[in-house]
Amino acid sequence: MVAHHQNGLTLTLDVQKFPYRKPFRISGHVFTETSVLVAQLSDGEHTGRGEGAGVYYLGDDIDHMVAEAQQAKTAVEACRNREELQQVLPPGGARNAIDCAFWDLEAKQQGQPAWKLAGLGSLKPLPSALTLGADDPAVMAEAALALNPDAPIKVKLTGEVELDKARLKAIRAARETAWIGVDANQGYSADSLRELVPALLENRIALLEQPLRRGAEGDLDGFKRPLPFVADESALSLVDTASLVGRYDIVNIKLDKCGGLTEGLAIARQARQLGLGVMVGNMMGTSLSMAPSYVLGQFCDVVDLDGPTFLARDRDPGVTYADGLIHCPRGIWGW
Known part of the structure; x- marks a missing residue:
């Protein structure tokens, strides 16, 4: 209704x-x-x-x-x-x-809370990735050690193959058992990506996000994907979802890209029907941005809602991060 x-x-x-x-x-x-x-x-x-x-x-x-x-x-x-x-x-x-x-x-x-309006029976804390910005490998390894030991880690790469390989190696050495995903933010070409893939496997990377620039999706036709590839910049809104099949394995839904929770939920439904995995991400923002994404996250396989962790100050009340999980208290939004 x-x-x-x-x-x-x-x-x-x-x-x-x-x-x-x-x-x-x-x-x-x-x-x-x-x-x-x-x-x-x-x-x-x-x-x-x-x-x-x-x-x-x-x-x-x-x-x-x-x-x-x-x-x-x-x-x-x-x-x-x-x-x-x-x-x-x-x-x-x-x-x-x-x-x-x-x-x-x-x-x-x-x-009624927004999560009930979205068709959920309950709301649970979600394991949310914490992101390491691109930096010198030793600096990133040190930053990885400072993260909550239970938190999944997302690593920003820049498309500089040898430097990115060194980053992966250093972070994996620092955090031997952590779940690590990487995000290339369109930094690679199909050729340089072929050079990177062995290092992804060697360092037990769980997924690779947006390796190629938006518009170059066709370069992934026939490209062997030995780990899940995630579409971010290549999947802005609902109209992009069907074209991902065969090139990507997971779609990263961000409410700022698709224009809100209404379309975000529609993308999640369509992705599931197409056999794609579903991830929720964020374009930064405060806890007021994370709260609706947290509702969407209840439907997702991978959750990356760490925007507020980069801010000098957040809203009060705000989401909390503990034991690798994001919790969203009721006072923020949607109650």
Whole structure:
């Protein structure tokens, strides 16, 4: 059942900045802060909140999100439900913020938590990967040792084959038994990837995320995948999902890419039908971004919701990380 709003809604938009504890480096980018768009939807009695961090590599930055949301404000306020919202805005950070505000509002209107509205019988803590930004191999190995010993580890690579191999070797030596996945953020070509694969196997890497640039998916046709390949930048929204079959094994769903929890759940359903594994990730953001992703994470095989761990400060209440698990307390969103 989807709530219908008789008297129209009021949409309020707010820009908030969250600096990082230290610069975070991935292939092609260094991040020092996250600017988020916070959307509030009120029916006069209840107010729902949602947050969007956008998609940096699509030009979906804070200015773009704000402009898109403001342009659609009247149409959004006339929406009777979040299904109608999908027609008003395209996938991206602005729709994510507003879609999640719809979910939060609906939870309050119906007196039911968002996870129940999403069809879940219960909510459980999830093992969430903690990410190591790309750095000198020795620095990354030291950082790996500082992580919770139970936490899965995600390692950022840069496409520099020999340096990436040294990084993997150093991190695996430091953390002999840890679950380790790697994320190349489009840094490789098919040829350089062939050079990297043996090192992935040698260091018992669990999965490889987005090795090639978006648009080069065809280069994976016939490419032997001895470990699961995960599509991230190659899988933005629902329309991309079917094309992944035969090239990728898992789809990384991020609410900022697909434009909210509504489409995120639809991608998870379609991926399962296509025989693909499902992962939930994040484009950074605060605990207000993680809470809806945590609901999606209940349906996923791999969870990577560590955005708040990079921030100098998070929201209060916020998600917590303990014993390799992310816990999402009720006060944040969707109750």
